[in-house]
Amino acid sequence: xxxxxxxxxxxxxxxxxxxxxxxxxxxxxxxxxxxxxxxxxxxxxxxxxxxxxxxxxxxxxxxxxxxxxxxxxxxxxxxxxxxxxxxxxxxxxxxxxxxxxxxxxxxxxxxxxxxxxxxxxxxxxxxxxxxxxxxxxxxxxxxxxxxxxxxxxxxxxxxxxxxxxxxxxxxxxxxxxxxxxxxxxxxxxxxxxxxxxxxxxxxxxxxxxxxxxxxxxxxxxxxxxxxxxxxxxxxxxxxxxxxxxxxxxxxxxxxxxxxxxxxxxxxxxxxxxxxxxxxxxxxxxxxxxxxxxxxxxxxxxxxxxxxxxxxxxxxxxxxxxxxxxxxxxxxxxxxxxxxxxxxxxxxxxxxxxxxxxxxxxxxxxxxxxxxxxxxxxxxxxxxxxxxxxxxxxxxxxxxxxxxxxxxxxxxxxxxxxxxxxxxxxxxxxxxxxxxxxxxxxxxxxxxxxxxxxxxxxxxxxxxxxxxxxxxxxxxxxxxxxxxxxxxxxxxxxxxxx
Ligand code: MLC
Ligand code: AMP
Numbered sequence: 001x002x003x004x005x006x007x008x009x010x011x012x013x014x015x016x017x018x019x020x021x022x023x024x025x026x027x028x029x030x031x032x033x034x035x036x037x038x039x040x041x042x043x044x045x046x047x048x049x050x051x052x053x054x055x056x057x058x059x060x061x062x063x064x065x066x067x068x069x070x071x072x073x074x075x076x077x078x079x080x081x082x083x084x085x086x087x088x089x090x091x092x093x094x095x096x097x098x099x100x101x102x103x104x105x106x107x108x109x110x111x112x113x114x115x116x117x118x119x120x121x122x123x124x125x126x127x128x129x130x131x132x133x134x135x136x137x138x139x140x141x142x143x144x145x146x147x148x149x150x151x152x153x154x155x156x157x158x159x160x161x162x163x164x165x166x167x168x169x170x171x172x173x174x175x176x177x178x179x180x181x182x183x184x185x186x187x188x189x190x191x192x193x194x195x196x197x198x199x200x201x202x203x204x205x206x207x208x209x210x211x212x213x214x215x216x217x218x219x220x221x222x223x224x225x226x227x228x229x230x231x232x233x234x235x236x237x238x239x240x241x242x243x244x245x246x247x248x249x250x251x252x253x254x255x256x257x258x259x260x261x262x263x264x265x266x267x268x269x270x271x272x273x274x275x276x277x278x279x280x281x282x283x284x285x286x287x288x289x290x291x292x293x294x295x296x297x298x299x300x301x302x303x304x305x306x307x308x309x310x311x312x313x314x315x316x317x318x319x320x321x322x323x324x325x326x327x328x329x330x331x332x333x334x335x336x337x338x339x340x341x342x343x344x345x346x347x348x349x350x351x352x353x354x355x356x357x358x359x360x361x362x363x364x365x366x367x368x369x370x371x372x373x374x375x376x377x378x379x380x381x382x383x384x385x386x387x388x389x390x391x392x393x394x395x396x397x398x399x400x401x402x403x404x405x406x407x408x409x410x411x412x413x414x415x416x417x418x419x420x421x422x423x424x425x426x427x428x429x430x431x432x433x434x435x436x437x438x439x440x441x442x443x444x445x446x447x448x449x450x451x452x453x454x455x456x457x458x459x460x461x462x463x464x465x466x467x468x469x470x471x472x473x474x475x476x477x478x479x480x481x482x483x484x485x486x487x488x489x490x491x492x493x494x495x496x497x
Contacts, residue, residue, distance in 0.1 A: 004142045005073050006171045007209055008033070014212040017185065021216040022062030029212070032067055039071025041137040042130045043102065049140035050077035052147050054100040056122070058082040058091065058109050061195045062217045064127050066205065068104055071130065073148055073167070076140045077102070080150045080162075083196040084109065089464050092116060094152050098162055098361060104130060144168040150361050151197060153303040154409035156380075156397050162361030163303045172354040173202050173306030174210045176326045181272060181297070181313050187213035189237040190229060192221045192244065198303050199277050199405070204239050213237075223251035231266040238267075239274040241405025242284055245296065246435045249287050260291075267292045272313070276301060277405035278437045279392060282319045298322055300349075300392065302379060303407075304357045304370070305329075308349075309390050321389040329353040331390070332376065333383060343385045346393055350376035398490040401430030402437050406468045410440075410490075413471065416464050417442060420457060422450035427480050427488045431473060431497045441497050442471035445479060452476075473497055 011019070015030035043050060055077040059065045065081075072079040080098045082091055091113060095103060103122040105113060110126065117124050148167045152160040165173075177183070189208050193200035208215040216235065218226065221244060229235065252263055267273070273288075275296045285296050299310035300322035309331060311323035325331040333340035333347030340347035356377050359367045371377055380400070382393045401408040410428035417426045425445040430438030446452050454474055461470055475496055481489045 004144050005070075005148075005167055006174075007206060008036075008070065008074065010210055010212070014185070017212045018214045019209060019212075020063045020066060021214065022219075025063070027063045029209075031063070032070060032209075035063075035067035035131060036070035036074055037136055037139065038133060039068055039130045040075035040139055041134055042125070042132075043071060043075040043077060044137050044139075048138075050075045052076065052078050053102065054078045054080050054098045054150065055102040055104065056080045056082050056095050056098065056100040057104040057127075058084060058113065059104060059106050059127055060084060060108075060219050061191065061200070062219065064106075064131070065195055065217075066209070066215075068127065068130065069201075073142065074139050076142060076146070078147045078150055078164075081196045081201070083194060083466060085194070085468070086466050087463055088113065088115060090466060093159065094162075095122060097152075097159075098150055142167060144171065147358065149201075151201075151303050154400070154407050154412060156399055156409070156411070157366070158409060158411040158415045160409070160412070161363055161366060164358045164361050165306075166358050169306070169355060169357060170202065170206065172328065173198070174206050176328055176355065177203060177207050177307055178211055179327050180310055181207075181274070183207050183211045183213060184271075185212040187211065187237050187271065188216065188235050189213065189239070190216045190218055190226070190235050192218045192226060192240065193405075197277075197406075198301060198306055199239070199241070202306055203274075203276070203301075221247075223247045227251060227263050227266075231262060233266070236269070236271045237273075238270060239276070241277040242275055242280045243278075243404045243436055245275060245280070245284050245288055249284065249291065252291050264291055264293075267294070270294065272297060274299060276307075278402045280319075281434065283434075285319045295319075299326075300381075300390070302381075304377060305351050305353075305379070306355045308351050308353075308355065311389075318389050321386070321391045322383075323389055326355075329355055333385065334372070334376070334378075340385075343387070346382055346384045348396065349379040349381045349383050349390070351379060352376050398429065401428075401440055403430065403433075403440055404436050404468055408440060408469050413440065413442070413465060413469055416461065417444070417457075420460060422447050422452050423457075424448075425480055427490060427493055428471065429490050429494050429497070431494060439473055440469060440471045441473040441475075443475050443477055443480060443493055443496070445477060 011029040019029045020027040055072045104125045144167045150162040191204045273294045276299045280298045295317045301307035309322045311317040330352040335347040380396045399410040413428045424447045427443045431441045433439040
C-alpha cells in the first residue's frame with residue numbers, strides 16, 4: 001500500500017465495513033478509499049505530488065467532506081477546512097492567509113463566495129466535479145512528518161492563526177484517544193459538531209475511522225432530532241460540548257414522563273459519553289447522570305495539541321476535574337516560581353509530546369513565543385492538581401471567550417465593531433452563562449451626535465463575523481473603564497453587565 005497515512009492503511013484492512021452514514025446513505029471504507037483516490041487524481045492534475053499545497057474546502061460534514069480530506073492528503077496536499085457558517089470576509093481571510101491554491105466548494109455555497117471566485121486567485125472546484133470517475137493517477141508516498149492540516153484558531157491576537165499539524169501529530173492524537181477510551185470496530189458514533197475544529201475532526205470522525213467504526217453525520221444540531229436518533233438503537237457512543245448536553249437536558253426536562261423514560265432507556269446502554277471543549281458545569285454532569293445513568297467523561301484539549309488530559313475510561317470520573325495526562329502526553333504546571341511540584345498550587349498547563357502541533361502557519365515568531373525555551377507548549381490555561389486530578393481554574397487572558405465550545409477572540413470582534421461609523425470605542429468580554437459557558441457581550445461608546453440601533457449593528461456585524469461570535473448583550477457607556485496605563489479594565493467591566 002503506497003501511503004504513510006494511517007487512516008488509509010487501516011481502511012484497507014476492513015474495506016466492507018460501514019464507515020459513514022450521511023444524508024440517509026451508508027458508505028463503506030472501500031467507498032471512502034475509492035472516492036478519495038479519485039479526488040486525489042483530480043487534484044493532482046498531471047502533477048506527481050501536491051507537495052503541501054494548501055487546499056481549502058467549504059463542504060458540509062458527511063461522506064464527501066471525509067473523502068475530500070482523505071483525497072487532499074493522498075495527493076500530498078494540506079487540508080484547510082473552512083467553516084460553513086463563516087461570512088465572506090472570514091472565509092477570505094483563511095483562504096488568503098493559508099495561501100491556498102485550490103478551493104473546493106459545495107454547490108449550495110458557490111453563490112456566497114462568488115467574489116472570491118471572481119478574483120481568480122485560486123483554482124475552484126465544485127465538490128461534485130472531484131467525484132467524477134477518471135483514470136487513476138499513481139499517488140505519492142506521504143511521509144508521516146509532512147504537514148497535513150491547518151485549523152484556524154482564535155487567540156490573543158485579533159486575527160485567527162493557522163495551527164499546522166503533521167500526519168504524525170494526527171496519528172498520535174487519534175491513537176492516544178483510541179487507547180484511552182477503548183475505541184472498538186463495532187462503535188457507532190454520531191457527529192453533530194462542526195468540521196473545522198479538532199473535536200469534530202479528530203476526536204469523533206478520525207478516531208471512528210481509525211478503528212473501522214461507523215461515524216454518522218448530522219449536519220445541524222437539533223436536540224429533539226438527536227434524541228430521536230438515540231432512540232433508533234444504533235448509536236453507542238457520543239461526544240459533545242457542554243452546551244449540547246445542556247440543550248439535551250432541557251429537551252428531556254420538557255418531555256412527558258413517558259417520553260422521558262423512553263429517552264433515558266435509549267442512552268443507558270451507550271458505551272461512553274464524553275464532554276469537552278469547555279468546562280462541564282457540575283450541575284450539568286449531575287443532571288445528565290440522573291437522566292442517563294452515565295457519568296460524563298470530561299477531558300481537556302486544544303487545537304494546538306489535540307487532547308491532553310482526560311478522566312479515565314475505567315475508574316473515578318471526578319466532577320469539575322479534567323483528569324490525568326493521556327498516554328504518551330507529558331503535562332506540567334508552571335508558574336512564576338518555576339515548575340509546580342506540589343498539589344493545590346496553581347500554574348499554567350504546559351504540554352510536550354508527539355501530539356503537539358508543528359507551527360502556526362507562516363508565523364515563526366508567534367510559534368516561538370508559544371513554547372518555553374525547553375520546548376513545552378504554553379496553553380494559557382491555569383490549573384492545579386488535586387488528589388491526582390487536574391482541575392482548570394481559568395485562563396491567563398480575558399480576551400479569550402469560550403461560548404458554545406467555540407474559542408472566540410474579544411480583540412477580533414472589537415476590531416470589527418470599531419469600524420462601525422456610529423461607534424467611537426468598544427470592549428468585548430465573556431459573561432458567564434449556564435447554557436453557553438460564556439456569552440459574548442459588548443460595551444459600546446457611541447460617537448458624538450450618533451444614534452445606535454442594536455438590530456442594525458447586529459445585521460452589519462453578521463456580514464463580517466461568524467454567527468457564534470455575535471455579541472448577545474450590549475451596554476452603553478460614555479467611556480470605557482481604564483487603569484492608569486490606559487488599558488481597559490475588563491474584569492471591572494464584566495461587573496457592569
Ligand atoms: C448561537 N446562539 C447563541 C450562540 N450561538 N447564543 C449565545 N451564544 C452563542 N454562542 C443562539 C442563536 O442566536 C439562536 O438564537 C440560537 O442560539 C440557535 O442558533 P444556532 O446557530 O442554530 O445554534 P446551535 O446550532 O444550536 O449551536 C449550538 C451549538 C454550536 C452548541 C451546536 O455552538 C456548536 O456546534 N458548538 C460546538 C463548537 C465546537 O465544535 N467546538 C470545539 C472546538 S475544538 P435565536 O434566538 O435566533 O433562536 C476545542 C478543543 C477541544 O475546543 O478541547 O475540544
Ligand atoms: P480551542 O482553541 O478552540 O481548541 O479551545 C481550546 C480551549 O478550550 C482550551 O485552551 C481550554 O481553555 C478550553 N477547554 C477545552 N476543554 C476544556 C475543559 N474540559 N474544561 C475547561 N476548558 C476546556
